[in-house]
Structure formats: structure tokens, C-alpha cells
Amino acid sequence: MKTMVNHPGILLSVFFLLMLAVAMPAAAQAQPADHSRQVKALATNASGALLVLRNGGLFALEGQAVTEVPLPPAASGAEPRSLARGADNRIYLAGPGLGVWRYDSASEHWQSLNDTLTEAGITAIAAHATQPNTLYAYHEKDGMFRSRDAGVEWVKVDSGPREPVQAFLHSDMPGSMESGWLFAGTTRGVARSMDCFCFWGDAGELRGAVSAIAYDPEAPENVYAVIEGQLHHSPDGGETWAGVDVAGVVTALTFSPTQGLVLGTGNGDLLARDASGQWASVHE
Template identity: 25%
Template sequence: MKKSAAGLATELSRRGFVIGAAVAGAGLIVLSGLRASAAPAPIRALVFDGDALIVAGSNLGRSEDGGQSWTALLGPAAILALATHPERPGRLVAGLASGGVALSEDGGRTWQARSSGLPEGAIDAVTVAAGKPDMVYAAARGDGLWKSEDAGQSWSLAMDRPWLADAERDLLALASVDLATGMGGIWIYAGTPAGLTRVPDCFCRWQDVQPGNAMDALVSGDAPPSEAPLPAGEPIVALASANTAPETLYAALPSGVWTSRDGGVVWSRAAEGSASAVVIHPADEKHVVAVLDDILKHSRDGGTSWAALAAA
């Protein structure tokens, strides 16, 4: 059934509100899909599930053809963040504005609440550990970084909020990055209103991104200044790490999409415009999708050139 983008958004927003309330109370929710020609807007989060692109905006949309057409899914209301893992096809993890986490095992068609043990408050960011597909991290607004080792069945506090620029900062974006310089090979990178930080998966302490390994950073204390950091004073609202090249990162900022080829030490701008979301294809680090000035765009050459997807 075809609908206009405006009509689809109105219908699914009303129905999504009811579904979101049901998800918050736990239990299995079975959702049906509608066909639409364009992605839902405004887009707050996006992920790849294999080759399928999934976006969360006024409702949840899934495209199997690179963004040319979309299936609207009646998922939880007000999704703020999405995460997937290449070793768990079909599994989506969603952070909700109303609080808590929802999980789908069938590509977004049905959902279960996975919030037991999480604090109250919006979940602004979620990510799945690069080497452990059942290890999920969630950023609770006003609280800190929480982790689940059983795909959301139970949660525990992993780390308090980082202290940056003379204040505790909420985590706006998360990415699990498989770099040899981490204590166990894994870093959790976080975007905040005051810039970028990271913690090794020993959860020793938050630290600035710097060259060298995690132990050197812990011993040295203050990090040396980067030659080309992300712009100072800008919030980092989305982060993405390339599965096939973990040292390749992308970040969404009000000044655009930025990229690093060395694990976040040196950054360059890949696209201008206000960026609100970014994701990398799990099998191709040169295939990037981002939201720039509220327009869904993609690049097939690592950010050198960009084209719009499925205009409304």
C-alpha cells in the first residue's frame, strides 16, 4: 500500500506511540509493515543490517535496495539510537527516548523490551562490542555507560560519565572499536557535548584519544595534543567504526561529517553541513551513509563524493 511521506509519518507516529508504551512494559510486540517511497524524516539514527539500511525518525524504515524504496516498520516510538552486529544478522538494538532498550531479532519486525536493571531516563546511544555480539552498551542520560553481557537480558554500570571541560558530560554517541591498542583489543569511543573521549574495555578511566596503547596512556596521564583533532566546542552526536578497517572512524558534528584513518588521532572533514547521523557498511569501509542538513546521503568512495538517497 503506497502512501505519501507526510501521510505515512502521521499514521505511524500515532500508532508508534501506542507500540512504544507497550514495549516499555515488556513482552513481545508483533509489528506489520507498510510500503513507502521515502525514508522517514527527520532521521535520528541509522544502521546497516547486512546490506539493508535501517533508519529511525518519525517512524522506523528499512530499505533492501540501497535507499531507493522503503518498508515502514511499526517499531518502538521515539528511537534515539540503533546498533547492529555483523555476526547477528537481523538483530537490532534500539535506545528509546522514553527510557530503556528494545531488541529485535528479525530485522525490526518484532520487538522485545530489554531494560531490566537500567536506570530511568532516555537512552541516547547504544553500541555492540566489536568482538562480542551479545555484549551491548547503552548510554543513559544523566547517568553513565551501562553494559549487558546477555543481549540486554540484564544490565550493570560499566562507567560513570566522563569529566570533560570542568563538568560531567552525557554520552551522545558510542562506538566499539577493535584496535590492538586497547587493553583487551577493544575501545569504547564516546561522543559528548564537549568532544571525543574513550575508555578501554577494562573500564579503567575515560581518556583523550592519543597515539600509542592504552597502558601508555594510563601511565602518562595527560595526552599530547593532536595535530588535527575534531573541532573544539562542538557536540559529537554520532560515531561509526568500520568493521573491515577498525582504524577508520566517522563522526557526525554540527560542522559536518568528519573522518579519521588512524583510530581518531587525526581527523579531516569528509562532508560539510549539519550532520546528525552516520553509519558504515559492515563489509565496505568506503560505503558511508549520513544525514546532512536533514537529507539522507551516501558515499561509495569513503566520503570524497556524496549523493542524496530517496528524496521525499
């Protein structure tokens, strides 16, 4: 009578082959991540089209039509990362090594606004909610700059929050001593100041590095911020915050006049709430 030997090495080999047989079909179907599609920033233009800044370029999406918008020549080797639409619907683009540029829709060309601005350290731009010629730019070393003549001349107005600013906006939310509020997404959370630059303080107790921030122009007390890919909402101008469930990593925000809050994600999706309140793709 032969004795059966339970050999550990043989059992492990059989187990490995079985696992390999299961994994190979899934591996064959898996596609490498397309990092060029990641959404870095969002805005809308005068016609309501979505402007989507990806690692692979800038695109205008209207309905199912996609039009590439060539970036400024200076964007080669730079890091475009911030979009803003002015009160007169003009579009601004900014980022480290790029500074601030304005798009002329008539000529379809970009104009540099860096004559009095050190472009190397600009990390974010914001446009005043109601004043067409007032812009704000944040320089990672020198602080907050403002232009009252659409970027012809920039003047430092403030050192900014204590922590570096990664995204910010101007809001016409009521209650300011001047013409509105600045909300800054910093590496610590959301900071807030009246646009008289009287004082930067914490907007609530939301903590973490904020990569995107937006507000509802129709209801300015509604502010949204993204921390480490997670969407958060404040219904009271930044006093309190709550997380919002979204499938995937959120990387960019904007408000569309037709679709409301639009999210950009790390895998390139664009999402908005449908009639049932669920997040759905706004462009296939």
C-alpha cells in the first residue's frame, strides 16, 4: 500500500497556478490609467459651455461637441492649474511658471497679464463676482495680489492666509464690509476674508489640504470644497461643513448655469446631479 505525502511545495505551486488562472483574464482587460484625462480645473464660458483643463490640454464641451482650446505658448514647461471667469465672461488661466493669461474669444488668442507680476509662483487666480476688471492672484511666496484694471497692473494687497493657497474664489455673499468675500482653499482647510483684506480667519473647522473650491452664484452661502478627493458642502458661508458622497476622487469644481454644480474627477469624468438627485455624467 502506497503512502500519500502532503508536500507543502506542491500545494503552494498548485495554489499559485489557480490564482494566476483567475487573475489573467482580468489583467488582460485592465487598461492603464490615462493621466492625461485627469481634470485639473473647471469653468464655464459666456455660452455656458464647460471649460475643462486636463493634463492633456484645455477643452470646451458644449452638448456632445468637444473643441480643444490651444494653451498659451508659455504653458510649455509650465503648470496650468487654475481657471476663472470674470464678471464680463472673460476667461483667465494661471499656474506656476505661467502667471496669469486672459483669453480673447474674438481672436482666439491668449494675452499675457504678467508685466507687473512675477509669474513663477502663481498658484491660483480668482475673478471678482461683480466687478469685471478686478482680479486676484496668489503667489506662493509673496502673497495676494489684486488688479483693478483687468490685469494691466498688479498690486500686493495682503500676505494671504498663514498656509499656502491652492485654490480660491471671490463671492458676493452678503455681510462684507466692502464688496464681497474671498474664500481660500489652503493646505490646512478653508480660510475666509472680506475683500477689504481686514482679517483672514478659518471658515469653520474643516481640516485638510483643499484642492478645489466653488460657490453657488444663485445662493452664495452654499460653498463647496474638496479635501483629499472628498467633496464637502457648507450651507452657511463656511461656518459648518458636511461631506457629500461621490463615487471617485473629485479634483475640480464649477457651477454651470444649466447643470448646477459640476465635478471633475481624477479619471476624467464630469458629473452633475440628475433629476433624481444622483450623480450622473454630463458628457460621454
